[in-house]
Amino acid sequence: MIAGSDDGYQEIVTQIGEAASLAAMQKIAGNICKFYHLANMAYHAVYIPGAKTYNPILVLTYDPGWVARYTDNDYFKIDPVVVSGTKSFLPLDWARLDRENAVARGFFAEADRFDVGRQGITLPVRGAGGERALFTITANMSMREWEQRRAGYMKECQMIGHYMHDRIVELSGYRDTAPKPARDDVLGVCGARCDREAGRGKLGHYRSGGSLVSDIRLR
Numbered sequence: 001m002i003a004g005s006d007d008g009y010q011e012i013v014t015q016i017g018e019a020a021s022l023a024a025m026q027k028i029a030g031n032i033c034k035f036y037h038l039a040n041m042a043y044h045a046v047y048i049p050g051a052k053t054y055n056p057i058l059v060l061t062y063d064p065g066w067v068a069r070y071t072d073n074d075y076f077k078i079d080p081v082v083v084s085g086t087k088s089f090l091p092l093d094w095a096r097l098d099r100e101n102a103v104a105r106g107f108f109a110e111a112d113r114f115d116v117g118r119q120g121i122t123l124p125v126r127g128a129g130g131e132r133a134l135f136t137i138t139a140n141m142s143m144r145e146w147e148q149r150r151a152g153y154m155k156e157c158q159m160i161g162h163y164m165h166d167r168i169v170e171l172s173g174y175r176d177t178a179p180k181p182a183r184d185d186v187l188g189v190c191g192a193r194c195d196r197e198a199g200r201g202k203l204g205h206y207r208s209g210g211s212l213v214s215d216i217r218l219r
Helices: 006-018 022-036 064-072 080-085 102-113 143-171 183-199
Strands: 040-047 057-060 119-126 132-139
Touching: 006 022, 006 143, 022 040, 022 057, 022 143, 040 143, 057 143, 080 102, 080 119, 080 132, 119 143, 132 143
Parallel strands: none
Antiparallel strands: 040 057, 040 132, 119 132
16 A cells, blocks of 8 residues: 555545545545645546536535635636546546646646645546546655655555545435345336236237247347
8 A cells, every 4th residue: 555554545445435424525535635645635526417517516625715716717617637537537647738738837827826736646437327527636745756656546546536436426415325126026027017018919929838928039
């Protein structure tokens, strides 16, 4: 483990699973920064089916002044991290972002004034219900230390990001947590439907012994 403790990683995962509110998740975000020696951490739900707006959930540790400026000016539309991250399935190292155009230069210069972090990695998250999110960590380390830690960050924080996403979506009420019917229950429903359709003459014929042969090809 890059922070030197398997127990610390497991404790974070346990805290995420036991979190009872988004406020609790916010506290966990701070714990993640402390454990991994990070400047900031940000969870950004970009799209969730059922939500009325884009970017419905943010759990982050940035300076409140930066958060207010970012949201008030709708920087979601110009942030190179969001623009690139939402198009990718792979971890995004901020060092590889294009900062040459005027918009990107201005954006990162402003972010620097709020101590967002000199280095950063953004990890795309795809949820089971079609959700899309970004999990970002930033740091203010020497380049040597960052290079040594980067691969470990990608590995461990990819898992943490998915755990956090799953719990946050559930806590926010966007995930159907009702138990799925057992296979026997599904077959029972299908069997009842087949009986009704057979009675209407819409299905195939029955073999001897009561088994049904449908005119519809099974896939």
